[in-house]
Amino acid sequence: MKNIRGLAALAILTALAPLAAVAQLSGPLTIKEQGSFFVGGESKSVKQPATGLLPAQEGSITVNQMYVQYQIPMKGGHVPVVFVHGCCLSSKTWETTPDGRMGWSEYFVRRGYPVYLADQVSRARSGFDSSAFTAVRSGTLANASMPGILVGTHEFAWMVFRFGPKFGEAYPDEQFPVEAADELYKQMIPDLNQTLPANANPTWTQMAALGTRLKGAVLVGHSESGFFPERAALIDPQGIRGMITIETGCEAVPDDKLQVLARIPTLVMFGDHLGDVTKPFSWMDALNSCNAFVERLKKAGGDAEMMYLPALGIKGNSHMLMQDKNSNRLADMLVAWIDRHVERKGGGH
Amino acid sequence: MKNIRGLAALAILTALAPLAAVAQLSGPLTIKEQGSFFVGGESKSVKQPATGLLPAQEGSITVNQMYVQYQIPMKGGHVPVVFVHGCCLSSKTWETTPDGRMGWSEYFVRRGYPVYLADQVSRARSGFDSSAFTAVRSGTLANASMPGILVGTHEFAWMVFRFGPKFGEAYPDEQFPVEAADELYKQMIPDLNQTLPANANPTWTQMAALGTRLKGAVLVGHSESGFFPERAALIDPQGIRGMITIETGCEAVPDDKLQVLARIPTLVMFGDHLGDVTKPFSWMDALNSCNAFVERLKKAGGDAEMMYLPALGIKGNSHMLMQDKNSNRLADMLVAWIDRHVERKGGGH
Numbered sequence: 001m002k003n004i005r006g007l008a009a010l011a012i013l014t015a016l017a018p019l020a021a022v023a024q025l026s027g028p029l030t031i032k033e034q035g036s037f038f039v040g041g042e043s044k045s046v047k048q049p050a051t052g053l054l055p056a057q058e059g060s061i062t063v064n065q066m067y068v069q070y071q072i073p074m075k076g077g078h079v080p081v082v083f084v085h086g087c088c089l090s091s092k093t094w095e096t097t098p099d100g101r102m103g104w105s106e107y108f109v110r111r112g113y114p115v116y117l118a119d120q121v122s123r124a125r126s127g128f129d130s131s132a133f134t135a136v137r138s139g140t141l142a143n144a145s146m147p148g149i150l151v152g153t154h155e156f157a158w159m160v161f162r163f164g165p166k167f168g169e170a171y172p173d174e175q176f177p178v179e180a181a182d183e184l185y186k187q188m189i190p191d192l193n194q195t196l197p198a199n200a201n202p203t204w205t206q207m208a209a210l211g212t213r214l215k216g217a218v219l220v221g222h223s224e225s226g227f228f229p230e231r232a233a234l235i236d237p238q239g240i241r242g243m244i245t246i247e248t249g250c251e252a253v254p255d256d257k258l259q260v261l262a263r264i265p266t267l268v269m270f271g272d273h274l275g276d277v278t279k280p281f282s283w284m285d286a287l288n289s290c291n292a293f294v295e296r297l298k299k300a301g302g303d304a305e306m307m308y309l310p311a312l313g314i315k316g317n318s319h320m321l322m323q324d325k326n327s328n329r330l331a332d333m334l335v336a337w338i339d340r341h342v343e344r345k346g347g348g349h
Numbered sequence: 350m351k352n353i354r355g356l357a358a359l360a361i362l363t364a365l366a367p368l369a370a371v372a373q374l375s376g377p378l379t380i381k382e383q384g385s386f387f388v389g390g391e392s393k394s395v396k397q398p399a400t401g402l403l404p405a406q407e408g409s410i411t412v413n414q415m416y417v418q419y420q421i422p423m424k425g426g427h428v429p430v431v432f433v434h435g436c437c438l439s440s441k442t443w444e445t446t447p448d449g450r451m452g453w454s455e456y457f458v459r460r461g462y463p464v465y466l467a468d469q470v471s472r473a474r475s476g477f478d479s480s481a482f483t484a485v486r487s488g489t490l491a492n493a494s495m496p497g498i499l500v501g502t503h504e505f506a507w508m509v510f511r512f513g514p515k516f517g518e519a520y521p522d523e524q525f526p527v528e529a530a531d532e533l534y535k536q537m538i539p540d541l542n543q544t545l546p547a548n549a550n551p552t553w554t555q556m557a558a559l560g561t562r563l564k565g566a567v568l569v570g571h572s573e574s575g576f577f578p579e580r581a582a583l584i585d586p587q588g589i590r591g592m593i594t595i596e597t598g599c600e601a602v603p604d605d606k607l608q609v610l611a612r613i614p615t616l617v618m619f620g621d622h623l624g625d626v627t628k629p630f631s632w633m634d635a636l637n638s639c640n641a642f643v644e645r646l647k648k649a650g651g652d653a654e655m656m657y658l659p660a661l662g663i664k665g666n667s668h669m670l671m672q673d674k675n676s677n678r679l680a681d682m683l684v685a686w687i688d689r690h691v692e693r694k695g696g697g698h
Contacts, residue, residue, distance in 0.1 A: 028423055030379040034455065035445035038535040043503070051497035052543055053436060053573070055629040059502030065535040067441065074377055087402060090474040092416065096384035106383065125439040125473045127538025130498040133482060137495045146486045148400035149479040153408030154392070186387040186414040189476025194401055224402070280404040 025102075025110050025328075034071040038126075039118075039206040039213065041065030046131055049138050064196075066206035067125040071105075072114040079241055079342055080114040080214045084207065086223030086247075088152040088191045090124035091117035093222065097323045098183035104322045107331050113338075116210065116217070120225060121202040122192040129195050150191035154181070157188065161319040162273045162283070171273055173316030175324035184320065193224070207232035211239025218242035218338055223319065227251055230261055240264055242342040244334060247271065247319050249286040250293035255300075262302030265341040267334070268294055269307045271317030271324070303341055307333065374451075374459050374677075383420045387475075388467075388555040388562065390414030395480055398487050413545075415555035416474040420454075421463040428590055428691055429463040429563045433556065435572030435596075437501040437540045439473035440466035442571065446672045447532035453671045456680050462687075465559065465566070469574060470551040471541040478544050499540035503530070506537065510668040511622045511632070520622055522665030524673035533669065542573070556581035560588025567591035567687055572668065576600055579610055589613055591691040593683060596620065596668050598635040599642035604649075611651030614690040616683070617643055618656045620666030620673070652690055656682065 041062045048057040068082075069091065083105065085093040094105040094117055108115045122128040135141035152160075155167045163178050164170040170178045196202060207228055211217045216239055219229035226248020233240045234257055243261070245268045253261060268290045274283035287308060297304035309317050309330075317324050324330070390411045397406040417431075418440065432454065434442040443454040443466055457464045471477040484490035501509075504516045512527050513519040519527045545551060556577055560566045565588055568578035575597020582589045583606055592610070594617045602610060617639045623632035639655065646653035658666050658679075666673050673679070 028379050028381055029383070030377050032377055034378070035451075036441055037445060037449075038532065041531075041535045046500070046502065048500050048502065049497075051499050054499050054501065054505070057500075057502045057505050059504035060534075061500055061502055062531070062534040062537065067439075067535075069444075090416075090476075092385055092474055095418075096386060100386075102384075119474070125441050125468070125538070127439075130500055130539040133495070133498055134500075136485065137492055137497065139492060143486055143488060143492065146482070148398075148486065149482055150400050150403050151395065151397050151406075151410055151479055151483070152403065153395065153397065153406045153410055155408035156403070156406050182390075182411070183387065185409075185411040186390045186416075188411065189474070190479040 036069040038065040063129040064202040067119045070116045078113045080217040082116040084225040098180035099177035128192040147194035175316040176318035204231040208236040216241045220244040222246045250290040262300035266304040385418040387414040412478040413551040416468045419465045429566040431465040433574040447529035448526035477541040496543035524665040525667035553580040557585040565590045569593040571595045599639040611649035615653040
């Protein structure tokens with residue numbers, strides 16, 4: 001009788017164990033530490049003409065710094081995860097979803113990972129170097145030399161982020177919460193990356209430095225920043241334990257550099273409806289470039305994986321898959337990959 | 350003997366009570382809820398020329414939205430506090446201080462207040478309307494019509510933020526952690542407020558709307574935004590239970606409008622060394638304008654208070670008093686004021 005009771009109790013406990021794990025994913029959240037800081041940044045001399053409140057100034061400003069906001073959960077032991085947003089967006093990408101659900105930033109903390117959100121250099125709280133704009137305004141630089149500012153319209157986002165076949169019409173299986181698209185549009189802010197050198201984006205350098213500062217981290221990039229983890233690793237791989245490349249085109253890295261990347265576990269993830277968008281660029285071409293990248297990494301002895309969601313039976317995901325209705329499920333897939341390929345293997349540098 | 354033991358135990362408990370309160374101010378932090386959202390925002394039609402990654406687009410963008418990040422502590426009952434940063438800064442102002450201490454954002458959460466950090470409209474994660482810049486670049490708008498971008502140099506900040514008598518030299522009693530000034534400089538980002546209508550800043554509207562959404566809040570402004578709580582109240586006072594105006598010049602509000610403001614408890618705070626800076630503007634003039642404002646509010650029956658810190662025996666505070674070495678002490682003064690003038694009185698609307 002006692003044994004039977006004991007077994008029954010054990011069965012109940014076993015049944016409850018997954019519930020307990022799930023329970024941590026809602027309700028009060030206890031964090032060990034949180035805050036924000038900057039990585040990098042250099043002084044630059046400027047002559048600033050009088051503008052509004054401020055008088056003419058001659059002196060130094062700081063440029064190229066990267067703002068990082070972080071939360072560290074109570075239970076230690078997991079590798080830190082660094083999230084970097086895409087074009088015309090900020091770290092808001094990873095926070096509360098447009099329809100008000102928990103974003104990946106908090107979800108990963110609740111799953112036990114220290115989470116670091118970086119605003120790209122030249123975006124949001126990282127600021128940007130406004131010197132060229134000021135020079136054009138005062139006539140010391142030709143208008144044509146002014147950096148272009150990237151802006152995505154609602155219509156552009158709907159089509160290219162793969163919400164549906166035409167603006168306002170969703171795909172039948174669409175996972176993006178299209179009823180809350182207006183909230184996504186509020187996240188879309190001017191992209192000033194053209195103020196940065198195209199082949200030496202300081203965000204890559206700061207991502208590598210952040211990995212080193214954290215004594216090892218998984219870097220996650222999305223869209224415009226999708227290949228930034230690899231770019232960071234090519235600058236300094238020592239702090240990069242894993243690279244997660246979401247929804248971007250992969251570059252044809254030369255063989256000698258591929259050797260560096262092949263030492264770091266790599267995951268690429270793509271959503272659905274890739275073939276439905278061919279203008280202004282082809283999502284299928286992006287997928288193919290990343291399939292080729294993954295195959296090259298494998299041939300070079302690397303641990304690389306492509307998660308093309310429709311091929312895994314997960315349908316309807318948009319370009320903004322961290323905001324899609326099944327975002328927690330996708331996060332769980334990343335968590336499982338980090339567990340198997342980074343933490344259990346002790347992978348990366 | 351038993352009674353004596355009981356009294357001793359009581360004495361120990363009484364002595365420990367303040368320590369228990371202090372203990373919540375470090376160590377693990379449990380929060381009930383956190384996230385981010387936008388207040389306001391309108392659609393605007395644009396013709397965007399092809400720029401870098403993106404093709405030419407004709408469609409809508411969203412402008413004038415205000416990004417808000419929040420944390421709600423476990424223990425309820427306190428009025429929400431909304432913090433809005435100053436010129437050439439972002440909500441980073443209120444987070445981890447330049448020398449790595451806890452900022453007011455977390456400190457107020459630990460003191461039991463729901464905290465809302467707003468990036469001003471046209472700054473950081475709120476984005477900005479880049480149309481005028483793009484129009485200048487493509488030649489459809491004259492250069493002179495391009496909005497000026499405000500930038501503060503290191504040298505400007507040192508002097509005007511009152512770190513010391515000349516760049517690199519601190520006042521003997523300086524409270525700003527000058528050894529970490531480089532970290533403040535990284536927070537200084539281009540200010541695009543000239544893209545907004547000067548007399549109808551959408552940040553004022555969104556602050557008022559945020560107060561209403563929160564069913565009552567204390568609004569805190571600093572420097573450029575120091576008088577924004579009052580500006581918000583003049584648009585819609587219903588959600589504004591208190592106004593805290595830090596380190597700014599106060600406006601000569603017409604009598605009829607003053608009546609609206611006089612119904613809301615108001616606190617003004619200034620640091621030290623005001624008389625040591627006279628260029629490009631006089632801090633003493635700012636203090637005097639606010640003294641006059643407080644006196645007018647009182648005459649109109651308002652509950653208004655000036656906390657001029659040196660007059661209270663608190664010396665050496667800079668313009669960035671939320672980052673000064675005694676920042677927790679100043680936060681405690683705000684908490685005590687909110688307790689007495691907002692919460693106990695049930696003040697405001």
